[in-house]
Amino acid sequence: MTKLSTLKGVCDVLPPEIYTWNRIEETSKEVFSSFGFNEIKIPVIEHSELFIRSIGETTDIVGKEMYTFTDKGDRSITLRPEGTAGMVRCYVENNLHLLPSPQKFYYYGPMFRYERPQKGRLRQFYQIGVEALGSASPLVDAEVITMAHTLFQRLDLTNLTIELNSIGCNKCRGNYRDAIVGFFSKKGVLCNDCQVRIAKNPLRMLDCKVERCVEQRAGAPVILDYICDDCKTHHESLKELLTAINIDYKENPYIVRGLDYYNRTAFEITTEHLGAQKAVAAGGRYDNLVSDFNGPATAAVGFAIGMERLVSLVGETKNQSSPVFYLAPLGSAAENKAFVLSQSLRQKAIVTELGDGGQTLKSHLKKADKLNASFVVIIGENELKTSRALCKRLSDAFQKEIGIDDIDALIAFTAEKPGVSA
RNA sequence: GUGAGUAUAGUUCAACGGUUAGAGCACUGGACUGUGGCUCCAGGGGUUGGGGGUUCGAAUCCCCUUACUCACCCCA
Numbered sequence: 001m002t003k004l005s006t007l008k009g010v011c012d013v014l015p016p017e018i019y020t021w022n023r024i025e026e027t028s029k030e031v032f033s034s035f036g037f038n039e040i041k042i043p044v045i046e047h048s049e050l051f052i053r054s055i056g057e058t059t060d061i062v063g064k065e066m067y068t069f070t071d072k073g074d075r076s077i078t079l080r081p082e083g084t085a086g087m088v089r090c091y092v093e094n095n096l097h098l099l100p101s102p103q104k105f106y107y108y109g110p111m112f113r114y115e116r117p118q119k120g121r122l123r124q125f126y127q128i129g130v131e132a133l134g135s136a137s138p139l140v141d142a143e144v145i146t147m148a149h150t151l152f153q154r155l156d157l158t159n160l161t162i163e164l165n166s167i168g169c170n171k172c173r174g175n176y177r178d179a180i181v182g183f184f185s186k187k188g189v190l191c192n193d194c195q196v197r198i199a200k201n202p203l204r205m206l207d208c209k210v211e212r213c214v215e216q217r218a219g220a221p222v223i224l225d226y227i228c229d230d231c232k233t234h235h236e237s238l239k240e241l242l243t244a245i246n247i248d249y250k251e252n253p254y255i256v257r258g259l260d261y262y263n264r265t266a267f268e269i270t271t272e273h274l275g276a277q278k279a280v281a282a283g284g285r286y287d288n289l290v291s292d293f294n295g296p297a298t299a300a301v302g303f304a305i306g307m308e309r310l311v312s313l314v315g316e317t318k319n320q321s322s323p324v325f326y327l328a329p330l331g332s333a334a335e336n337k338a339f340v341l342s343q344s345l346r347q348k349a350i351v352t353e354l355g356d357g358g359q360t361l362k363s364h365l366k367k368a369d370k371l372n373a374s375f376v377v378i379i380g381e382n383e384l385k386t387s388r389a390l391c392k393r394l395s396d397a398f399q400k401e402i403g404i405d406d407i408d409a410l411i412a413f414t415a416e417k418p419g420v421s422a
Numbered sequence: 423g424u425g426a427g428u429a430u431a432g433u434u435c436a437a438c439g440g441u442u443a444g445a446g447c448a449c450u451g452g453a454c455u456g457u458g459g460c461u462c463c464a465g466g467g468g469u470u471g472g473g474g475g476u477u478c479g480a481a482u483c484c485c486c487u488u489a490c491u492c493a494c495c496c497c498a
Contacts, residue, residue, distance in 0.1 A: 005489085060496050064423080082498085111498080116423080118492060127498060193495070209494085258497060268498095279498060306498030330456070363451095365458035380456065394458070 009115070009123030019317040024155065024310060025108060028128055031151045035143060037104040037130060042086040044109065048076040054085040054289060056260030058200060065113040079112035082259070083129035084286065084302055091133050092295035101134030102300075108307075120277030126307035136287060136299035138234050141265045142241035144301055148269055148281050149247055151305075155314050160280065162248065163268045165255040166235040167203070168227040170263065170288065176226035177202055187216045203256040222253050231264055238265060261286040265301065274309055281305040322372035323353040324414060328364035330380035332357050337404065338379050341389075344407050369394065375414060379404065393418060 013021060048068050055062050067079040080086055096103050107129050114123060132140050152160055168176060180202040191210040198205060242249055255266045266284035283303020290298035325345055329338035335357030345352040353371055355364045368376045378390040391410060392399035396418040402409045
């Protein structure tokens, strides 16, 4: 039998790292609630068609990264590579547009993309996703960006940069596309990737890293000069709103979202500490996606946070739940007694660790110390005879006898202060 | 899919082609028979990723393979 291991690009999350995950999840719930967002659960599997139609057939995600299989009913099923498509499907399917707009949701869960793993990039990765559907106002763009900013602040993250761009709308993006294609086709030989990009996704040529291409793009057209007046007004309003609450941002005309459904606002929140995958969160507007799925015309904006990337930026989080009591039974009769006692304590929501009756007292105490317990309750032959348990405070080694069934006295002992005990 | 690097104990790492592959941490036990942390001592642990080759001799050199890591592409 070969040694079992996880699949490539998939990993376990163990303590103590899981405490950081929990802290992020809890903090995000607090922040999102304060912005009026509600949690929602949407499926991990969907009809393949949902992603093909929303994300776009020519994107890498759909073209080569989807986990797609045929189920026993001969349906084509895909493990979601991102959350927005499912959210929009849910919005349309449940007629959520009938509720007051905008409807604001967040969700939390794994996404799947068949990619070559590297730092900050996995095949199964977790996202916190946020979507606001039913408003075209730049105010909602600003709210959503502010919400991400607030969360990162609450997690004590500094040195994050908000990068902002507008990629125009269906009406004006074509102008810019033409301008880019026109600009580069007059230039010399481009790298192999860019020769593909010029046909498929010309905007991507702007952040090519090949030296030859970098030189040639000097003086290339800038998107903000090509977007229509409506898009420009929207973009300017968003910037004013962010400025009004002192949120710093950096205009980055090279931000291009990799999914077809985006328009207007595109943004990324980046760090210098993640290697090549520097985006901790990214998102933008998708004003046409709901109507593309035969829903009513519904403007929307959202973003996703890369959970693993965020975890690696947030410092270690301590386990909050180290035991209050460690019960140390000596022998099997004592073990039975300790088991009963443990249940009484746990019913009062007191974190209690139960030791093995076969262990020596010394090994009990060592273990209690390693578990960072506060008190050890020793139950041996003497204690069983007298029905008095020996309760020891580990911080200063003070100990006293307490009636073996006297839960209240045990709890009272935890409240006594070291050094002033009677 | 492309390129580079790495693979030795549970873990982090040593070991010029030359005894029985070592050390820190972790784990278990003892010093201390029913009293933890600190200290000291001892112990368990390894097919040197796998396969083949060169050599008197390979963890070390060569080839193949697998896995991991980083980067490209792309993306959270």
